[in-house]
Amino acid sequence: xxxxxxxxxxxxxxxxxxxxxxxxxxxxxxxxxxxxxxxxxxxxxxxxxxxxxxxxxxxxxxxxxxxxxxxxxxxxxxxxxxxxxxxxxxxxxxxxxxxxxxxxxxxxxxxxxxxxxxxxxxxxxxxxxxxxxxxxxxxxxxxxxxxxxxxxxxxxxxxxxxxxxxxxxxxxxxxxxxxxxxxxxxxxxxxxxxxxxxxxxxxxxxxxxxxxxxxxxxxxxxxxxxxxxxxxxxxxxxxxxxxxxxxxxxxxxxxxxxxxxxxxxxxxxxxxxxxxxxxxxxxxxxxxxxxxxxxxxxxxxxxxxxxxxxxxxxxxxxxxxxxxxxxxxxxxxxxxxxxxxxxxxxxxxxxxxxxxxxxxxxxxxxxxxxxxxxxxxxxxxxxxxxxxxxxxxxxxxxxxxxxxxxxxxxxxxxxxxxxxxxxxxxxxxxxxxxxxxxxxxxxxxxxxxxxxxxxxxxxxxxxxxxxxxxxxxxxxxxxxxxxxxxxxxxxxxxxxxxxxxxxxxxxxxxxxxxxxxxxxxxxxxxxxxxxxxxxxxxx
Ligand code: GLC
Numbered sequence: 001x002x003x004x005x006x007x008x009x010x011x012x013x014x015x016x017x018x019x020x021x022x023x024x025x026x027x028x029x030x031x032x033x034x035x036x037x038x039x040x041x042x043x044x045x046x047x048x049x050x051x052x053x054x055x056x057x058x059x060x061x062x063x064x065x066x067x068x069x070x071x072x073x074x075x076x077x078x079x080x081x082x083x084x085x086x087x088x089x090x091x092x093x094x095x096x097x098x099x100x101x102x103x104x105x106x107x108x109x110x111x112x113x114x115x116x117x118x119x120x121x122x123x124x125x126x127x128x129x130x131x132x133x134x135x136x137x138x139x140x141x142x143x144x145x146x147x148x149x150x151x152x153x154x155x156x157x158x159x160x161x162x163x164x165x166x167x168x169x170x171x172x173x174x175x176x177x178x179x180x181x182x183x184x185x186x187x188x189x190x191x192x193x194x195x196x197x198x199x200x201x202x203x204x205x206x207x208x209x210x211x212x213x214x215x216x217x218x219x220x221x222x223x224x225x226x227x228x229x230x231x232x233x234x235x236x237x238x239x240x241x242x243x244x245x246x247x248x249x250x251x252x253x254x255x256x257x258x259x260x261x262x263x264x265x266x267x268x269x270x271x272x273x274x275x276x277x278x279x280x281x282x283x284x285x286x287x288x289x290x291x292x293x294x295x296x297x298x299x300x301x302x303x304x305x306x307x308x309x310x311x312x313x314x315x316x317x318x319x320x321x322x323x324x325x326x327x328x329x330x331x332x333x334x335x336x337x338x339x340x341x342x343x344x345x346x347x348x349x350x351x352x353x354x355x356x357x358x359x360x361x362x363x364x365x366x367x368x369x370x371x372x373x374x375x376x377x378x379x380x381x382x383x384x385x386x387x388x389x390x391x392x393x394x395x396x397x398x399x400x401x402x403x404x405x406x407x408x409x410x411x412x413x414x415x416x417x418x419x420x421x422x423x424x425x426x427x428x429x430x431x432x433x434x435x436x437x438x439x440x441x442x443x444x445x446x447x448x449x450x451x452x453x454x455x456x457x458x459x460x461x462x463x464x465x466x467x468x469x470x471x472x473x474x475x476x477x478x479x480x481x482x483x484x485x486x487x488x489x490x491x492x493x494x495x496x497x498x499x500x501x502x503x504x505x506x507x508x509x510x511x512x513x514x515x516x517x518x519x520x521x522x523x524x525x526x527x528x529x530x531x532x533x534x535x536x537x538x539x
Contacts, residue, residue, distance in 0.1 A: 006457050007259065007261075007285075008049060008198075008259065008261075009097075009199070009261040009285060009286065009353060010318050010352075010353060010457065011049070011457065012048070012353060013047070013048040013049050013050070013348070013353070013354050013355075013449075014048070014049070014051075014052050014099065014263075014353060014354070014356065015043055015046065015048040015051050015052070015355075015356050015358065016052045016054070016325055016355060016356065017036060017043075017051055017052070017053050018031075018054050018326045018357075018358060018395055019032070019033070019036065019055075019078055020054075020064065020065075020077075020395070021358070021396060021398060021416075021417065022036055022039060022358060022398050023038055023400075023408060024397075024408055024410075024413070025038060027413055028077070028409075029413045029414055029415045030077055030416045031078075031408070032077065032078045032083075033074070033078050033083040033086075034079055034086075036087060037083075037086060037090050040090055040091060040094055042428065043094075043096065044094040044095070046356075046443060046446060047442075047443055047446025047447050047450055048096070048446065049096060049097060050096060050097035050198065050199075051091060051097070051098055051099065052100075052101070052201050052263075052355070053098070053099070053101060054066075054101050054326055055068060055101045055103060056074055056075060056078045056084070057071060057072075057073055057074065057075060058070040058073045058074070060108055060109075060110050060170060062108070062109075062168050062170035062171065062377060063167060063168050063171055064376070064395075065101075066101075066103055066167070066171070066203060067107070067108035067109070067110075067168065067170050068103050068107055068108055068111065069107070069108040069110045070111070071107075071188040071191075072188060072191045085195070088195065097198035097199070099198055099199045099200060099261065099263070100192055100197050100199075100200055100201070101200070102185075102188070102189065102200040102201070102202045104174065104176075104185045104202065104203070104205075105166075105174065105203060105204045105205075105208045106165060106166070106167060106171040106173045106174060108171065109169070109170045109171070109172055110170075113125055113128055113174075113184075114128075114129060114172050118156055118158055118159065118163070119158065119159075120158075121159050121161070127175060127178050128174060128178055128181050129163055129172045129173065129174060129175055130163060130164035130172075130173055130175055130210070130214075131156075131159070131162070131163055132153075132161060132162050132164075132214065133161055133162075134161075134162060140152070140153035140155075140162055141162055141214060142214050142215065142216050142217075143216045143217060143232065144164070144166070144214075144217060144232075144237060145166075145217075145228065145229050145231065146165060146166055146167060146168070146169075146229065146381075147166055147167055147229045147378070148229075148378045148382065149229070149378075149382035150381060152164055152165060152237075153165070154169040164210070166204075166237060167377075168381070173207075173210070174208075176208055176209055176246055177209075182246070182249055185250075186249065186250070186253045189250065189253045189254070190253060193254070193256075197260075198259070199254065199260045199262055199263065199285075200261075200262055200263070201264075201288075202250065202262060202263065202264045202265060202284070203265055204265055205247060205250075205264035205265055205266060205276070205287075206238050206239045206243060206265075206266045206267070206276070207238055208243060208246055209240045209242050209243040209246055210236065210237055210240070211240065214236070215236050216236075217232040217235060217236050218233050218235065219232060219233070220232055220233045226385065226388065227389070228385070239266075239268070239272065244278055244279070244283060247276070247283045248282045248283065250262065251278065251282055252282075261285045261286065262284050262285050263284060263285065263286045263287075263320075264283070264284035264286070264288065265288050266288060267290060268287070269290070269291050269294060270312070271308075273287055273289065273309075273312065274312050274313060277316075277317045281316075281317075285318070286318065286320040286353055288320065288322055288355070289309060289320050289321055289322060289352075290322055291305045291309060292305060292321060292323055292347075293322065293328050297339060297343075297491065298471075298491050299472055299473045299490075299491040300470065302346070302473055302491070303469070303473050306460065306462070306475075307462060310460055318353065319351050319353070320352045320354070320355065321346075321347050321352055321354050321355070322354075323343055323344075323347050323356075323357070324360055324394065325357050325394075326357070326391060326395055327391055327394075328391075328394060330357075330359075330365050330366045330393070331343050331344075331357075331360055332363040332365045333366040333393075333394075337363050337365075338493075338530075338531035339531055340360070340363045340438065341363075341441055341513040341531070341533060342490065342513055342531060342532075342533040344360070344361070344438070344442060344445070345441075345445060345487065345511070345533040345535060346489055346533070348442075348445045348446060348449055349445070349455060349487045350460065351458070351459065351477070357394075359398055359399065361438065361439055361442040362399065362426060362427065362437075362438055362439050363426060363438045364398075364399060364426065365422075365426075366393035366394055367392075367393050367417070367419070367420045367421075369392045369417065369418060370418070373417065373418060375392055375416075375417070376391045376392045376395075378391055379391070379392065392417055395417060396415075396417045396419060397409070397415045397416075399419065399420060399423040399426055399428065400429065401428065401429035401430075402423070402430065406419050406423040406427055436514065436515035436516075444511045445511045445535065448510055448511055448535065452482065452485065453482040454477045454478050454484055454485050455477050455485060457479060458477045458478050458479035458482065458484075458485075459476075459479070461475060461476040462475050463476060463486075463500075463503070465496075465498060465500075468496045468528075470492075471490060471492030471494070471496065472488060472490050472492070472498070472528060473487075473489045474486065474487065474489075474500075475487050476503075476538075483537055483538075485510075485535060485536065485537055486500070486503060486507060486538055487533070487534070487535050487536075488528055488533065488536070490528050490529065490530065490531060490532045490533065492530065492531075493530045493531060494530050495528060495529050495530050496527075496528045497525065497526070497527055498526045498527075498528055499523075499524050499526075500524070500526055501524035503523055503538060504523055504539050505522070505524070505539065506521070506522060506523060506539050507523055507536040507539060508520050508521070508536060508539075509521055509535070509536055510535050510536065510537050511534070511535040512535075513531070513532050513533035514529065514531075514532060517534065521536070
């Protein structure tokens with residue numbers, strides 16, 4: 001079997017671009033499509049296979065594009081449809097795929113559908129959203145909470161009813177129990193698929209069906225007392241059994257086109273994730289697997305995360321791994337700059353499709369945002385926990401070089417979010433010139449992965465390292481007839497001496513997290529440095 005026999009999205013590496021922050025081409029301090037086109041050679045040379053763009057549609061930007069006012073247009077901030085067509089063509093010309101973000105759970109409150117819906121109680125689109133009378137005391141119809149703080153209902157004077165929104169109040173939820181809504185969203189999908197995009201990342205896919213009776217949610221006995229939204233158990237707003245029927249309807253649209261992918265955003269950390277592949281594989285090709293994000297960063301914890309996920313999937317479902325995105329604190333901030341290299345080796349050598357967040361390949365860190373520049377609704381609505389749930393810090397401009405504004409936008413402009421203070425030290429140009437940089441490490445490991453069947457489609461087998469299991473994760477990647485690989489990742493800040501004679505006499509270091517180690521090594525007495533990761537080809 002060679003790479004032709006698995007789908008591109010199984011073989012491939014997905015690179016997420018947050019369009020506002022990648023490259024500004026028109027000097028307004030906000031990234032745009034023409035800017036992305038300018039940087040496509042860089043993306044291709046990373047050795048990734050697909051680009052996923054966070055939303056680029058017309059939007060009042062209450063949630064930075066996740067509040068869509070027109071599902072089949074392009075926001076003027078980002079360009080126009082001609083720019084999009086050019087981006088798609090240029091992406092494909094480089095052998096890359098293009099994945100768009102589909103946000104079906106809610107629209108903007110400025111979407112014509114909602115503007116109509118709110119007009120009167122008998123408007124034909126009234127039932128496209130959730131409208132309910134106030135509770136007897138005049139308050140919201142039930143106790144549901146918004147992820148961004150406060151109740152999930154907002155009162156609308158026009159008709160004296162509340163509407164539902166599980167995110168910002170500017171993001172009213174669409175009602176998929178009305179078949180017209182599903183049909184409208186399927187038409188949106190066809191619009192983009194007909195243009196030739198290669199798939200969708202579907203936003204909060206497990207939220208799209210709500211309890212028909214809108215029953216109150218129970219208190220969460222395991223609440224950590226920190227996340228206001230976590231106070232309730234979301235048994236009536238998330239992961240309802242019927243959601244899989246709806247997902248199958250979305251997937252049906254995707255399947256009418258060859259070689260497309262559907263990735264779903266789900267927050268499931270146990271075997272429930274398997275249900276999102278759908279019965280008979282009719283769900284998401286890849287339900288995002290976020291378990292590395294919500295874990296302690298230690299060898300035992302990561303070992304268990306991989307083992308439980310692998311066991312749940314079996315050989316039937318294709319795995320995927322994510323270390324960061326536009327909603328999560330940067331990996332380099334969470335685990336430190338040294339461990340970020342280990343994390344990248346892990347992401348790119350586990351079994352399954354990796355998704356990489358822009359800037360993580362150079363070890364970008366969270367940027368602390370002065371209070372007056374905070375923009376994210378999750379932070380603005382919840383000042384007490386803004387430092388935990390605010391998402392601006394991980395959305396800052398890409399650090400291209402050491403010129404003013406890091407090459408992201410013209411020197412005289414103020415970028416929409418502040419740049420990292422250390423961008424003069426940590427940027428693409430500088431790392432490009434340094435063979436031991438994180439960027440060149442990233443390129444080395446993607447290059448290796450792309451050419452080695454054991455790495456892109458082989459099995460995963462955990463190995464036991466005795467005492468060192470406390471600090472080191474070791475695993476084999478194997479495919480019939482292909483070169484075998486051993487991956488050793490030291491999560492600890494101290495070295496180990498390993499005896500791996502059981503795996504053979506010799507091996508060759510093919511990629512090392514820190515420079516100068518490539519070449520043959522003896523397996524019976526292998527030194528693994530502090531914070532070191534090695535990818536070894538076995539004899
Ligand atoms: C998803 C997106 C996030 C957005 C939310 C509401 O979680 O990743 O950025 O705020 O959905 O659309």
